[in-house]
Structure formats: C-alpha cells, structure tokens
Amino acid sequence: MADHFxxxxxxxxxxQLIESVIQAVEDxxxxxxxxxxxxxxNHLAQSPKEFCLVLSDAALQDVHGLSLKKTMEKLxxxxLPFFLIMEKVNREEILKAIGxxxxxxxxKPIxxxxxxxxxxxxxxxxxKRLKDTEITRVEPYSIPWLxxxxxxxxxxxxxxxxxxxxxxxSxxxxxxxxxxxxxxSYRVGTGYTIFKFYKFRSMDPDADAKLQQLKHLNQYNHPEKSADEESIPATETTAVKELCELCEQAGGGCLQPLYDDNQMVCEKIILAKKNSNQDSAFIKIKDDPRVTRIGKFIRNTSIDELPQLWNVLKGDMSLVGNRPLPLYEAEKITTDKYALRFxxxxxxxxxWQVEKRGRGEMSEEERLSLDNDYVKNFSLWFDLKILLRTIPALFQSENV
Known part of the structure; x- marks a missing residue:
C-alpha cells in the first residue's frame, strides 16, 4: 500500500487528544x-489522495460533526471514511450517525x-467507496477571462x-x-479557499481586550436591531500567547488574535461558538467604541477597503462578488441552503451591500440569501450595475 494511504x-x-491519538497509532x-x-x-483540495480516513473531535451536531461530513461529500x-471522537454518545446519536x-x-478518554x-x-x-455518480461534486470556480x-x-x-x-x-x-x-487576516473566499485579506487599520491597538465586553451588543444576535453591514473583524493586532496552525505557518505572530477571560489567545472564538449552535455566524457592533476617529471616517467612506484592490490585482478576489468571511464565520455556513455563496x-x-447597506434592517438570513442570488445571476453587466450602485452606498449615514 502506498505511503499516502x-x-x-x-x-x-x-x-492532549492529538498526542493521545499519535501514541495509539504511531507505528x-x-x-x-x-x-x-x-x-x-484547503489541504484536501491540494492533496485529495493523501489521507486514508478522517478523525474529527466533535459533537454530532457540531460544525466538525455531521456538518463537516456533509460538506466533504459536497466537495x-x-x-473518505469518517470517524467521530465524542465526549459521550447515546443510542439515538449512534443510530443517526450510522444513518x-x-x-x-x-x-473520551480514548x-x-x-x-x-x-x-x-x-x-x-x-x-466500499461511493460511486462518483452518488457524490455531489463542487465544480471549481474560475473567473471568466473578461x-x-x-x-x-x-x-x-x-x-x-x-x-x-x-x-x-497612512x-x-x-x-x-x-x-x-x-x-x-485570513479570509475564506471562493470554494472555501483561504487567502490574506488586506485593510487599513481602523481600530484601537487594544481592540481585542474590549471584544468580550461588547459581545452582548452583536446585532446579529438581536434581530430587532439593524444588521445591514458587514461583520466587524474581531481584531487588528498581532501579539498573542498561543498561535493557531495558520498563524504558525504564516509566521510573525497571530493574524486573528482574540481575548478569552481577559487572556489573549488565538482563534478561541471558534471553540466558544462550538459550545452554542445558536450563536450568530456574524459579528457586528453598531457605534463600536473600539473604532478610532480616523477609523470611523475611513469606514463610513469605505476607504479602509481600498487595500483590497491589491487582493483583486493578485486574483484572490474580484471587484464584485460575495464578501470573503473570517474562518470562524465560514465554518458555520456549510449547509446546502447557504453554501452556494462560496x-x-x-x-x-x-x-447585499447595495441592496441594504445604510438604509434599513438586514437579518443574517437575508444577507446570505442575497449572496446566493448573486451567485445565481452574476455576469459582467450585472457587476457593472452593482459597481454603479456602490458609489452612493459608500457614503452612508450609519456608524458601523
């Protein structure tokens, strides 16, 4: 059998779990x-035949449970045989998992x-492997040459x-x-591809320390409040005590640092969101106190977005499309209903920016539906119309 199997x-x-599994099967x-x-x-897309099976440390209904398996099938x-490692399991969950x-x-313990x-x-x-005809394959998207x-x-x-x-x-x-x-920061774009997403800094350097104190103001957790703008990035600073896999690969410090119980950590928001399936996939705080004075101006005029033109020039993204999401948001959007946006x-x-931005309420579901509508209908002419409508939308009245 070849090594890659x-x-x-x-x-x-x-x-601890990773070390335990390694010790169990190291030979x-x-x-x-x-x-x-x-x-x-992303790794699997680059090396589709590298793994013989998958082990996932997750509850059945977690984003890395049945949701992960379903996404693998769609992709x-x-x-690939899929195994789960769970804290505890009952008969109903076993039957559902098998089904x-x-x-x-x-x-656990293993x-x-x-x-x-x-x-x-x-x-x-x-x-026996599934037949190719039984797998819903996602065709890779390539930007039309025009x-x-x-x-x-x-x-x-x-x-x-x-x-x-x-x-x-500057x-x-x-x-x-x-x-x-x-x-x-790392963002997830077309086909769940990860790339570096550039912006002008618009927050205080200690924005991370204030995030936990402001989580209750997240508008996507409160449908009665306006939620018509893109989610605010959790952080814009770089020094942390722990680094996630992505940050270690990138080098130079954390790219998405967060605070948990007043301690700086790396991507712990992922774990926090796993504990509650009711958490919103997006984070947006109106009149965010972490935003600087110049930051408020460049946000309201969208000047903070201009460095993303470098992403466009590189081919990471296009002028018009669906907004690339942070990893912890993209992980929650893997259902058949909304994965189309990727x-x-x-x-x-x-x-969604030109339809709702700065003039009315928008729920998370509405935003995702508009993302899907764009994928179904996009064309160069449609892009031109959106670009023309974007110009007046840049100068909005809300403080987001």
Missing amino acids: LKIALISESK KFEIVSFSNGIVFY GFGY KGVADIFT NKKKLKTRLEFQINHPI KRLFDVFVSGLILFALSPLFLIV ILIKLESRGPVFYY LGPAGITGL
Missing part, C-alpha cells in the same frame, strides 16, 4: 492534525488499543490614481494611534 487527518484543537499511521475544517478543506470527498454514513464513534484495532480494520477491510481582465485593469488604475490618498491615510493613522497602518467570486462589493 497511511495518513490520517485529525480535526482537533486539543493538544501504523501518520497523523496530520488540523485546527478546523476550513484549513482541512467530492465523501469516499448519515459515519464509520464509527469513539468516546481507548488506544481499540482505536488502533478499529482503524487497522478499516484499512484492511475498507467500506471579468478578470476588467478586474486587473480597473484595480491597477485605481491603485495608481489613489496612491497619494494611501499616503495621506500618515493620519500613524499620528492618531500606535500600531501598523495595514493589517491582514461557489461564486469573492469580491470587495456585492449585491
């Missing part, structure tokens, strides 16, 4: 761990001998024309507060 993908954030398999499903999707990887195609469930025996049995007596040509020409022209503005804004940001002028281009502006 002896690798197991383990989705878990528990170092038989190689364990490759992933902090979350989005990182795993064309349903043939959804889960190969087996292990409970019985190392049982784990190794079961995984070896799976390799020696594999379950749209790409338009993106390169327009983004390059604007970057050149606005270079003096970039210089002025000086103002530096004068008002310490910290970098630009920041980037099958079209990622963009700086899009349909």
Whole structure:
C-alpha cells in the first residue's frame, strides 16, 4: 500500500487528544492534525489522495460533526471514511450517525488499543467507496477571462490614481494611534479557499481586550436591531500567547488574535461558538467604541477597503462578488441552503451591500440569501450595475 494511504487527518484543537491519538497509532499511521475544517478543506483540495480516513473531535451536531461530513461529500470527498471522537454518545446519536454514513464513534478518554484495532480494520477491510455518480461534486470556480481582465485593469488604475490618498491615510493613522497602518487576516473566499485579506487599520491597538465586553451588543444576535453591514473583524493586532496552525505557518505572530477571560489567545472564538449552535455566524457592533476617529471616517467612506484592490490585482478576489468571511464565520455556513455563496467570486462589493447597506434592517438570513442570488445571476453587466450602485452606498449615514 502506498505511503499516502497511511495518513490520517485529525480535526482537533486539543493538544492532549492529538498526542493521545499519535501514541495509539504511531507505528501504523501518520497523523496530520488540523485546527478546523476550513484549513482541512484547503489541504484536501491540494492533496485529495493523501489521507486514508478522517478523525474529527466533535459533537454530532457540531460544525466538525455531521456538518463537516456533509460538506466533504459536497466537495467530492465523501469516499473518505469518517470517524467521530465524542465526549459521550447515546443510542439515538449512534443510530443517526450510522444513518448519515459515519464509520464509527469513539468516546473520551480514548481507548488506544481499540482505536488502533478499529482503524487497522478499516484499512484492511475498507467500506466500499461511493460511486462518483452518488457524490455531489463542487465544480471549481474560475473567473471568466473578461471579468478578470476588467478586474486587473480597473484595480491597477485605481491603485495608481489613489496612491497619494494611501499616503495621506497612512500618515493620519500613524499620528492618531500606535500600531501598523495595514493589517491582514485570513479570509475564506471562493470554494472555501483561504487567502490574506488586506485593510487599513481602523481600530484601537487594544481592540481585542474590549471584544468580550461588547459581545452582548452583536446585532446579529438581536434581530430587532439593524444588521445591514458587514461583520466587524474581531481584531487588528498581532501579539498573542498561543498561535493557531495558520498563524504558525504564516509566521510573525497571530493574524486573528482574540481575548478569552481577559487572556489573549488565538482563534478561541471558534471553540466558544462550538459550545452554542445558536450563536450568530456574524459579528457586528453598531457605534463600536473600539473604532478610532480616523477609523470611523475611513469606514463610513469605505476607504479602509481600498487595500483590497491589491487582493483583486493578485486574483484572490474580484471587484464584485460575495464578501470573503473570517474562518470562524465560514465554518458555520456549510449547509446546502447557504453554501452556494462560496461557489461564486469573492469580491470587495456585492449585491447585499447595495441592496441594504445604510438604509434599513438586514437579518443574517437575508444577507446570505442575497449572496446566493448573486451567485445565481452574476455576469459582467450585472457587476457593472452593482459597481454603479456602490458609489452612493459608500457614503452612508450609519456608524458601523
């Protein structure tokens, strides 16, 4: 058997569990761990035949439980045997898991001998693979050449024309507060692809410390409040005590640091959201006190978005499309109803911005529905109409 069939993908954030699994199978398999499903999707897309099976540390209804398995099937990887590692399990959950195609469930603490025996049995007596016709494959999206040509020409022209503005804004940001002028975070775009997303910094350097104190103001958790703007990034600073897998790969510090109980950590918001399936996928706070004075201005005029023209020039995204999401948001949007938004281009502006931005309420469901509508109807002519409608939407009256 070829070496690449002896690798197991383990989705878990528990170092103790990862070490336990490695100890159990070290003489038989190689364990490759992933902090979350989005990182795993991207790795799998690059090396689809690398793994012989998948182990996921998650509750049945968690984003890394049945939801992860279903997404794997939609992306064309349903043939990989899928095992769950759970805290506890009852008969109803076992029956449901089997019905959804889960190969087996292990409970914590891990019985190392049982784990190794079961995984070896799976390799020696594999379950018959699903036929290709039974798998709903996601066709990779590629930007049409005319749209790409338009993106390169327009983004390059604007970057050149606005270079003096970039210089002025950079000086103002530096004068008002310490910290970098630009920041980037990892975002999820077309086909769940991860890329570096650039913006002007618009928050105080200590914005992370204040996030936990403001979570109750999240408008997407309160339908009666206005929710018509893109979610505010959780952070824009760079120093943390723990680094996630993505940050370690990137080097230079954390790219999405958060605070948990007044301690700086890395991507812990993922774990927090896992504990409650009722949490909103988006975070937006009206009149956010963490935003600086120059930050408020560049947000209301969307100047903070201008560095994303570099993303367009590179081909990470387009001028018009669905907004790329942070990893912890994208992980919650894997259902058949809304995953369609990831099958079209990622963009700086899009349909939901011009439909609702600055004039009326918008629920999370409405926003996702508009994202889906764009994917179903987008064309170069449609993009031009959205761009023309974006200009007046830039100067909004709300403080977001």
